[in-house]
Amino acid sequence: MKTLVQEHDLEKAIPFLLARAGARMGNAFSKALKPYGLSLVEWRVCASLQHTPDQTLSELALHSSNDLSALSRIVDRLATLGLVRREKCGTDGRAIRLALTTLGLELTHEIIPLAKHYEAIALSDFSASEVKLLREMLLRIYANATPLA
Secondary structure (H helix, E strand, C coil): CCCCCCCCCHHHCHHHHHHHHHHHHHHHHHHHHHHHCCCHHHHHHHHHHHHCCCECHHHHHHHHCCCHHHHHHHHHHHHHCCCEEEEECCCCCCCEEEEECHHHHHHHHHHHHHHHHHHHHHCCCCCHHHHHHHHHHHHHHHHHCHHHC
């Protein structure tokens, strides 16, 4: 019996292309973050808390794409650096809300222009409508992938 072998060109596969583009951008931005004393995942936590303050760890895990155990260690480090604070939730005494400290907010605001610069370079030959469409498509891919999680 003859086995049917399907061709698969990895370099045209969407998951590979997304991962490769993300890795290139992430690696470059990680190097730019070194003088600030932050890793890429720590930056993402700060950026997420800057955009949406007072998140629970579970909410932050969704917004920063980190698993809870890794995120807990990241938040511990950021708290040790004085960048993040934990506060008990007013409605649920067991829940902890996370927010940037004044120092964390200042550092995040200092880095935001750098993050925007790196994004602008990566998107430099895209039109505004292409950038908008790309964002919409990436959000759709993420939503479509929910059953795979």
